[in-house]
Amino acid sequence: MAKAYTLGLYEKSMPGSLSWKEKMLAAKKAGFDFIEISIDETEEKLGRLNMSKAQRLELIHLMYETEIPIRTMCLSGHRKYPLGSSDPEICKRGMEIMEKAIEFADDLGIRIIQLAGYDVYYEESSEQTKRRFAENLKKAVNMAAKAGVLLGFETMETEFMNTTEKSMKYVSDINSAYLHVYPDSGNLKNASVTYETDVLEDLRTAAGHITSMHLKETVPGKFREIPFGTGHVDFESMIEAAWGLGVRKFVTEFWYIGNEAWEEDLRFARNMMGMILDRQE
Numbered sequence: 001m002a003k004a005y006t007l008g009l010y011e012k013s014m015p016g017s018l019s020w021k022e023k024m025l026a027a028k029k030a031g032f033d034f035i036e037i038s039i040d041e042t043e044e045k046l047g048r049l050n051m052s053k054a055q056r057l058e059l060i061h062l063m064y065e066t067e068i069p070i071r072t073m074c075l076s077g078h079r080k081y082p083l084g085s086s087d088p089e090i091c092k093r094g095m096e097i098m099e100k101a102i103e104f105a106d107d108l109g110i111r112i113i114q115l116a117g118y119d120v121y122y123e124e125s126s127e128q129t130k131r132r133f134a135e136n137l138k139k140a141v142n143m144a145a146k147a148g149v150l151l152g153f154e155t156m157e158t159e160f161m162n163t164t165e166k167s168m169k170y171v172s173d174i175n176s177a178y179l180h181v182y183p184d185s186g187n188l189k190n191a192s193v194t195y196e197t198d199v200l201e202d203l204r205t206a207a208g209h210i211t212s213m214h215l216k217e218t219v220p221g222k223f224r225e226i227p228f229g230t231g232h233v234d235f236e237s238m239i240e241a242a243w244g245l246g247v248r249k250f251v252t253e254f255w256y257i258g259n260e261a262w263e264e265d266l267r268f269a270r271n272m273m274g275m276i277l278d279r280q281e
Contacts, residue, residue: 003033003277003278003281004248004280004281005243005248005249005250005277005280005281006033006034006071006248006249006250007032007033007250007251007252007270007273007274007277008032008033008034008035008036008071008072008249008250008251008252009027009030009032009034009035009036009251009252009266009269009270010035010036010038010074010214010251010252010253010254010255011023011035011036011037011038011074012038012255012256013252013253013254013255013256013262013265013266013269014026014027014256014262014266015256015262016256020059020062021062021065021066023035024062024063024066024068025066025068026263026266027068027266028066028067028068029263029266030263030266030267030269030270031267031270031271031274032068032252032266032270033068034068034069034070034071034072035068035069035070035071036070036071036072036073036074036114036251036253037070037072037073037074037110038073038074038076039073039074039075039076039077039097039101039104040074040076040077040079041076041077041079041080041081045077046077046097048104049097049100049101049103049104050100051104053107056104056107056108059108060108060109063108063109069109070108070109070110071109071110071111071112071249072110072111072112072113072114072182072212072249072251073101073104073105073110073112073113073114074114074154074253075097075098075101075113075114075115075116076116077097077101078094078097078098078115078116078118079116079118079121079122080121080122081093081094081097082094082116082118082119082120082121082129082133083095083098083119083132083133083136083137083140084118084119084120084125084129084130084131084132084133084136085120085123085129085132086120086123086126086128086129086132091132091136094136095136095139095140098136098140098143099143101113102140102143102144102147102149103147105147105149106147106148106149110149111149111150112149112150112151112152112182112211112212112249113144113149113150113151113152114152114153114154114182114212114214115140115151115152115153115154115182116154116156117153117154117155117156117160117161117162117166117167118156118158118160118161119132119133119160120133121158125159125160130160134170134173137170137174137179138174141174141176141178141179142176144178144179145176145177145178148178149178150178150180150211151178151179151180152179152180152181152182152210152211152212153167153170153171153179153180153181153182154182154183154184154187154214155167155181155183155184155187155188155191156184156187157187157190157223162187162188162190162191162194163188163191163192163195163197163202163205164181164183164188164202164203164205164206164210165202165205165206167181167183167206168181168205168206168209171206171209180206180209180210180211181206181209181210181211182210182211182212182213182214183203183206183210183213183214184213184214184216184253185213185214185215185216185233185235185238186214186216186217186218186223186226186231186233186253187216187218187223188202188203188238189218189232189233189234189238190218190220190221190223193220193232199238200237200238200241203238203241203242203245204241204245206245207245208245208246210242210245210246210247211247211249212247212249212250212251213238213239213242213247213249213250213251214250214251214253215235215238215239215250215251215252215253215273216233216252216253216254217229217230217231217233217254218231218232218233219231219232220232224255225254225255225257227254227265228252228254228268228269228272229272235272235273235276236276239273239276239277239280240280243277243280250273250277252269252270252273254269
């Protein structure tokens with residue numbers, strides 16, 4: 001019988017030097033169901049949004065050949081080109097990135113785009129940046145609705161949107177079937193420590209609006225590159241709570257930082273999360 005969930009692998013958990021086919025085969029060998037593509041703030045990754053139709057078709061052929069599709073996108077490029085920026089040119093580029101990302105997702109069969117929950121990142125947040133973010137977000141959601149692609153806020157490491165409750169303010173205001181929350185378990189845990197709140201209660205504020213979940217390890221004050229099992233995230237309770245809210249799509253988020261045994265890291269992450277997920281069925 002088929003599993004009741006799918007577990008994806010964040011692309012940056014593998015060496016950047018690998019070809020797409022090598023990444024897909026590595027993910028398959030470790031037991032993952034799909035890959036989450038990264039469109040970060042580097043020009044190399046943003047350049048993917050300008051791939052020709054022939055290049056996109058080649059990528060689709062690879063998905064079918066390897067049986068590992070790309071089904072979610074981590075769109076963190078808005079950190080450099082945020083939708084709330086005070087600079088009109090930066091805002092314009094941010095909206096162009098949004099439009100191209102939705103078109104790219106539509107072409108490749110990507111179901112969910114994870115949005116960075118920032119009004120701005122490299123400049124000071126203000127009432128104006130928040131208002132501009134909300135206005136441009138509405139335009140972005142209408143683009144996504146036209147294409148039938150889901151947008152989900154990532155809960156971030158900054159004050160602006162580090163809880164699902166904060167994400168839900170924008171989800172509720174826009175009130176579209178195409179804008180939801182794609183929470184990050186590690187970031188949520190850190191926020192709950194900062195605010196001395198219950199992380200599971202916070203997660204439940206997004207009931208009915210969670211597209212999927214990032215499974216990421218953190219420690220207080222640190223948000224990246226913490227190996228699974230060495231931090232303070234209770235994955236058992238987080239997955240159980242998400243499962244109870246109807247979440248069935250999960251992605252392990254971790255980074256390749258030069259470890260020669262990176263393939264073992266992939267298997268470890270798959271087995272650790274797979275065992276917890278299997279108990280939910």
